[in-house]
Amino acid sequence: MVQNDPLDDRLITLLRHDGRRSISDLAIELGVSRATVRARIDRLERSGVIIGYTVILRADTVAAPVRGLMLIEVEGHAADRVVRALSAFPEVVEIHTTNGRWDLIVELASPTLADLDGILRRVRLIPGITASETNLLLNTPRSTRARL
Missing domain, CATH: 3.30.70.920 (Lrp/AsnC effector binding domain/regulation of amino acid metabolism (RAM) domain)
Structure with missing residues (x-):
């Protein structure tokens, strides 16, 4: 199992609130590069921490x-x-x-x-x-x- 660090946890929180946010927006909010955000998302998906994205309806x-x-x-x-x-x-x-x-x-x-x-x-x-x-x-x- 992948051990999440504080950056992963913040990224996951942002994606939970809006899974459609752009990589650029996530990078700005997290204070890291777009490449870092993309690599982290890819790793979280490959490891099964993130298993998909969905629509949340009122x-x-x-x-x-x-x-x-x-x-x-x-x-x-x-x-x-x-x-x-x-x-x-x-x-x-x-x-x-x-x-x-x-x-x-x-x-x-x-x-x-x-x-x-x-x-x-x-x-x-x-x-x-x-x-x-x-x-x-x-x-x-x-x-x-x-x-x-």
Whole structure:
């Protein structure tokens, strides 16, 4: 695993806030050359520290106002197979492995409660899932995902 130094950490923070910033802007803010920024980004990508770039949408612009957390129990060694199957659902926002009673925590998003119900039914049919529990997310008073 690559050990990040303070410059890497500052670069990653800037990219988290705006992954589309130009190399020139990043270099000016960090006080280093464009070549240094490019080399660091390349190294962070090659080492797997940076695995991709994405678009972060404001919650009120997404046509998926119904959100829930599905806690899933998986039999035996089926976790990888279940994660692959869940990854094929466009309604799956995030998948987390965990310890304790539940093996996976899955965040789901859908336009309506009826749609969420359909998603839950389809997820429960995935081979290897032995139990689940779902909680609706009513409000998000604080999130550290995006600082807009």
